[in-house]
Amino acid sequence: MAEKRRLKDLTFWEKIYIPEILKGLKLTLENMFKPKFTMQYPEEKFIPTGSYRGRPVLAQEENGEERCVACGLCSRVCPALAIEVQAAETEREKERYPEKFEINMIRCIFCGFCEEVCPEEAILMSKDYELAFSNREDAIYGKDKLLTPVSQLQDRIEFLRQYK
Amino acid sequence: MSILEIVIFSLVKILVLVTVMLLTVSYLVYFERRISAWAQNRLGPNRVGWEGVLQPFADVFKLLLKEDIVPTVANKKIHALAPILALFVAFTTYAVIPFGPNATIFGYNVPLVVADVNIGILYVLALTSLGVYAITFAGWSSGSKYSLLGGIRSSAQMISYEISMGFSIGGVLLLSSSLRPEAIVAGQAGWMWNAIVQPIGFITFLVSAFAETNRLPFDLPEAEPELVGGFHTEYSSMKFAGFFLAEYANMIVAAGLIVTLYLGGWQFPYLETFGLSQTWYVIISVLTFISKEILVLFFFLWVRWSLPRFRYDQLMNLGWKVMFPLSLINIIWVAALIMIFKI
Numbered sequence: 001m002a003e004k005r006r007l008k009d010l011t012f013w014e015k016i017y018i019p020e021i022l023k024g025l026k027l028t029l030e031n032m033f034k035p036k037f038t039m040q041y042p043e044e045k046f047i048p049t050g051s052y053r054g055r056p057v058l059a060q061e062e063n064g065e066e067r068c069v070a071c072g073l074c075s076r077v078c079p080a081l082a083i084e085v086q087a088a089e090t091e092r093e094k095e096r097y098p099e100k101f102e103i104n105m106i107r108c109i110f111c112g113f114c115e116e117v118c119p120e121e122a123i124l125m126s127k128d129y130e131l132a133f134s135n136r137e138d139a140i141y142g143k144d145k146l147l148t149p150v151s152q153l154q155d156r157i158e159f160l161r162q163y164k
Numbered sequence: 165m166s167i168l169e170i171v172i173f174s175l176v177k178i179l180v181l182v183t184v185m186l187l188t189v190s191y192l193v194y195f196e197r198r199i200s201a202w203a204q205n206r207l208g209p210n211r212v213g214w215e216g217v218l219q220p221f222a223d224v225f226k227l228l229l230k231e232d233i234v235p236t237v238a239n240k241k242i243h244a245l246a247p248i249l250a251l252f253v254a255f256t257t258y259a260v261i262p263f264g265p266n267a268t269i270f271g272y273n274v275p276l277v278v279a280d281v282n283i284g285i286l287y288v289l290a291l292t293s294l295g296v297y298a299i300t301f302a303g304w305s306s307g308s309k310y311s312l313l314g315g316i317r318s319s320a321q322m323i324s325y326e327i328s329m330g331f332s333i334g335g336v337l338l339l340s341s342s343l344r345p346e347a348i349v350a351g352q353a354g355w356m357w358n359a360i361v362q363p364i365g366f367i368t369f370l371v372s373a374f375a376e377t378n379r380l381p382f383d384l385p386e387a388e389p390e391l392v393g394g395f396h397t398e399y400s401s402m403k404f405a406g407f408f409l410a411e412y413a414n415m416i417v418a419a420g421l422i423v424t425l426y427l428g429g430w431q432f433p434y435l436e437t438f439g440l441s442q443t444w445y446v447i448i449s450v451l452t453f454i455s456k457e458i459l460v461l462f463f464f465l466w467v468r469w470s471l472p473r474f475r476y477d478q479l480m481n482l483g484w485k486v487m488f489p490l491s492l493i494n495i496i497w498v499a500a501l502i503m504i505f506k507i
Contacts, residue, residue, distance in 0.1 A: 021470075021471065024470045024471055025466060027467060027470070029203075031203050031205055032506050033202075036205050038207040088357055
């Protein structure tokens, strides 16, 4: 039978396996003493950077007013139809505010389109990734759960101003 | 010693040995998981108890609570027999491996081996070949193509490697000119370990031991990516646990054999020249055996998480074209040593 030629023929030392096996063993032994990557989750939590797209939230100014003017763009752009906005008028400077603002967290796909389209920088992706509910009703987040002080969202706002 | 005393001492030794083996098996599983994790920069199970030391017991309880599924097409009797046979072989083989010198307990001179038989090595060879039946039965009786393939592979593999294993032991037997494990250990006094005197035989025996215990890189009978679970695809609950236990018990037996045949058994080099009392001599010897065994077991785990699996034809190639001639060369080497040095 004709000899098979390969692209890379093994040398003698590679053919007798043993040096190569020892190399492999050395590699795994070294790795046994390296620091581990595992995070022990409930005790030790992953803190994301500003670029992380977690649960979408509504920004709340220091005086307690929401930034949102209820234009409805986020609701319009949402590919998963997760956002529902109902506008109302006020006497304040911005004249409009969302009377009802609901995000269905079962539907949300964390694409960040709502944040991208928002003219007021009012809806932002937070760092919150611990989202668990025991029933469907709990999964619909209203204004009470969505409003977050701007001070907590500085990382994301800075990231957006720099890279968007 | 009267017959009764011999029986009592043997029973106590058996009880101690079986308990120790079961505990070692469970902690071997635990360390397999921890070491695999460490080798991959993970942590491994560390939740149940301190650093996860209770994990093996949690595993066993889980397996006990599982439903025992027997396929309708299975040959029920043989299907149930296979794990029992596997366990039987794994546990009985250990009987002839000495774990210490003769000790004086309550005024009796007790050899620290369950059965001091003068054909100990033949006994080991006979029982380890019986282990093939467990796997073949399991594969054949399950009525599943994956199990059958696993069983066939296993029998082919074990038969091929039994030969090189037997021939490498041949070298050891030539040197000790006895089949008694005690005599083989005694023949390796000082640094005259068989691993140093006949390195080729040591390597062939080591490789064959890996193949015999179905450990990676030779775990073809249960090759997960190709054969689902191999011969134990159709096993669940405690029957599966039986195979699992048997695999690890086999590892302990193989490690014990490697230590006894090649690494000087329970002997600490030149311990008798230290002038220790008899009690300390026995204790240190037993501890030496245990630490050697642990090192070999660590090597088993370490190799498993470092090397990939052989392909079936590569396995056969290695067995018949490399290991078999090498073990023959080893026999010639040992014979030449004996001829030159008149040992």
